Amino acid sequence: MPGIWLGLDLGNARVGVAASNPERSFAYPEGNIRVYGDYFQVFDDVLDLIEDKAEEGTPVTAIAIGLPLQMDGSAGSSAKKAQRWAKSLRRRLESEMEDQDSHIGVMPDIIFIDERLTTVDAHRRLFDANVSSKQHRAVVDQQSAVEILQTALDRARDNTEEF
Numbered sequence: 001m002p003g004i005w006l007g008l009d010l011g012n013a014r015v016g017v018a019a020s021n022p023e024r025s026f027a028y029p030e031g032n033i034r035v036y037g038d039y040f041q042v043f044d045d046v047l048d049l050i051e052d053k054a055e056e057g058t059p060v061t062a063i064a065i066g067l068p069l070q071m072d073g074s075a076g077s078s079a080k081k082a083q084r085w086a087k088s089l090r091r092r093l094e095s096e097m098e099d100q101d102s103h104i105g106v107m108p109d110i111i112f113i114d115e116r117l118t119t120v121d122a123h124r125r126l127f128d129a130n131v132s133s134k135q136h137r138a139v140v141d142q143q144s145a146v147e148i149l150q151t152a153l154d155r156a157r158d159n160t161e162e163f
Contacts, residue, residue, distance in 0.1 A: 004060055006053075026153070
């Protein structure tokens with residue numbers, strides 16, 4: 001189905017957002033959503049973004065969410081919180097789809113991507129791009145979202161995982 005994918009890096013200060021191009025070959029930073037302590041407060045912002053994309057003619061067909069697993073691969077409290085957030089997002093999307101005035105278009109798939117070390121990789125890429133460490137805080141979350149989304153896009157293209 002034609003459309004774009006979103007990538008989300010959930011955080012307690014900001015949620016980093018990335019989007020794919022319509023061909024779903026690369027991810028680019030879309031910005032940050034300010035959180036104020038708990039990313040459960042950003043559902044409306046995420047829904048608005050999905051609706052805006054659909055109104056622009058590029059419906060969101062999948063959302064890749066970073067899953068912060070422990071270094072041993074187990075799901076700790078942060079990963080479980082991200083899973084609960086995704087479940088709540090799914091419910092909000094389903095409710096929105098039932099609304100006659102909804103502009104979401106399609107129900108996006110939700111994909112989890114292991115995000116271990118994505119922040120480290122994002123900082124490294126920012127240093128490589130000569131972005132000063134002082135500027136990292138403003139862009140590292142969206143760069144992490146780009147890494148999460150690009151991983152999902154690459155896996156889908158390479159058919160290494162089913163979504």
